[in-house]
Amino acid sequence: MLHVNENYSKIQASYLFTEIAHRVSAHQAANPSAKVIRLGIGDVTEPLAPSVVAAMHRAVDDEAGRTNFHGYGPEQGYAFLREKAAKIDFQDRGVDIAADEIFVSDGAKCDCGNIQELFGGDVKIAVGDPVYPVYVDTNVMAGRTGANDGGRYAGLTYLTCDASNGFVPGPEATGDADVVYLCYPNNPTGAVATLEQLQKWVDWANGRKALILFDAAYEAFIRTPGIPHSIYECRGARTCAIEFRSYSKTAGFTGVRCGYTVVPKGLVAYADDGTPVELRPMWTRRQTTKFNGASYITQRGAEAIYTPEGQRETKATIDFYLENGRLMKEALQSLGYGVTGGGDSPYLWVDVKGDSWAFFDRLLKEANIVTTPGAGFGRAGEGYIRISSFNSRENVLEAIERFKKAL
Numbered sequence: 380m381l382h383v384n385e386n387y388s389k390i391q392a393s394y395l396f397t398e399i400a401h402r403v404s405a406h407q408a409a410n411p412s413a414k415v416i417r418l419g420i421g422d423v424t425e426p427l428a429p430s431v432v433a434a435m436h437r438a439v440d441d442e443a444g445r446t447n448f449h450g451y452g453p454e455q456g457y458a459f460l461r462e463k464a465a466k467i468d469f470q471d472r473g474v475d476i477a478a479d480e481i482f483v484s485d486g487a488k489c490d491c492g493n494i495q496e497l498f499g500g501d502v503k504i505a506v507g508d509p510v511y512p513v514y515v516d517t518n519v520m521a522g523r524t525g526a527n528d529g530g531r532y533a534g535l536t537y538l539t540c541d542a543s544n545g546f547v548p549g550p551e552a553t554g555d556a557d558v559v560y561l562c563y564p565n566n567p568t569g570a571v572a573t574l575e576q577l578q579k580w581v582d583w584a585n586g587r588k589a590l591i592l593f594d595a596a597y598e599a600f601i602r603t604p605g606i607p608h609s610i611y612e613c614r615g616a617r618t619c620a621i622e623f624r625s626y627s628k629t630a631g632f633t634g635v636r637c638g639y640t641v642v643p644k645g646l647v648a649y650a651d652d653g654t655p656v657e658l659r660p661m662w663t664r665r666q667t668t669k670f671n672g673a674s675y676i677t678q679r680g681a682e683a684i685y686t687p688e689g690q691r692e693t694k695a696t697i698d699f700y701l702e703n704g705r706l707m708k709e710a711l712q713s714l715g716y717g718v719t720g721g722g723d724s725p726y727l728w729v730d731v732k733g734d735s736w737a738f739f740d741r742l743l744k745e746a747n748i749v750t751t752p753g754a755g756f757g758r759a760g761e762g763y764i765r766i767s768s769f770n771s772r773e774n775v776l777e778a779i780e781r782f783k784k785a786l
């Protein structure tokens with residue numbers, strides 16, 4: 380008899396954004412003429428940068444001829460992309476990361492989900508609350524969390540992120556955790572962490588041979604000077620951190636799919652007898668066994684982000700989304716709502732002073748606006764909704780009018 384992975388029965392029936400999509404479909408079916416504005420999942424709306432599109436067209440032409448045809452790519456990704464990522468994302472900022480420490484992939488979500496395969500089943504995990512569900516669910520699937528009891532897993536350590544700590548927890552409450560997931564700018568709260576705050580985490584991790592899994596998917600939204608874009612801006616982070624980068628929000632690649640993960644040389648976990656084992660060769664082994672790379676065409680597109688035009692174009696698109704966020708934040712604040720996030724992030728975290736799923740339903744029914752209920756990100760998300768700034772200006776202005784009417 381085929382035995383199922385029982386860990387799946389501990390998990391919420393559907394992924395948060397799938398549940399929201401079901402509710403929106405039901406609403407749309409019942410109200411076919413309603414013009415629904417989607418400020419829920421953080422999916423980009425603006426087209427790819429022209430320089431990215433041109434590079435991808437050229438890459439298609441390469442694939443069409445015998446001379447420049449590319450089959451399977453190099454296992455870590457093409458050097459042309461890794462070298463530019465290492466230089467522009469790190470070295471030009473004074474951060475010591477080399478091209479051979481970068482692993483190109485089809486996006487940060489997969490890498491965030493897959494990385495836990497490198498660790499023992501008994502490893503203790505700490506996550507923020509609220510939290511991007513992928514960090515939690517992938518550890519549930521792997522059997523590391525125990526049962527779900529009232530929305531929390533007994534085997535996880537939850538670090539509450541709320542107004543009292545500015546939505547940035549410190550390492551004080553991590554207990555015996557071996558791995559902590561950190562995401563800054565944060566999904567879902569939009570909060571950013573200072574260098575001092577991240578340095579405390581790095582010192583904590585180095586002090587107890589623990590590991591930080593740092594999700595920097597939203598770093599391109601940082602506009603406040605001095606806010607770190609990478610965990611490796613902290614002293615000693617190379618010996619205690621893996622970082623995930625995404626081109627999804629940086630350059631509109633949610634549909635194209637490309638990102639990368641940084642696993643520094645010399646970063647180790649420990650065998651049963653205490654022998655250090657390097658994680659970089661393990662990740663290479665994992666990826667070469669289970670993954671065949673992002674396509675050549677995609678990687679040529681990603682490379683174009685690093686040209687001067689690509690940098691200018693992608694920055695302009697992010698500025699456009701940030702302005703969407705600023706307009707909505709201002710409107711919601713003028714309606715009396717407390718709003719975190721926005722300035723350095725595409726997400727607004729809105730204090731709705733009540734049940735977040737009820738508020739989500741109300742906005743959907745009364746204003747035809749899709750948001751994300753904070754409770755979907757964890758117990759400490761109750762009382763909030765998340766609003767995404769990814770949309771056209773026309774829709775954002777229309778949403779503001781609807782907020783004013785409905786709220």
Ligand code: MLT
Nearest residue numbers: 419420421422488511566
């Ligand atoms: C989100 O809305 O939280 C993200 O877009 C989801 C994701 O990146 O998987």
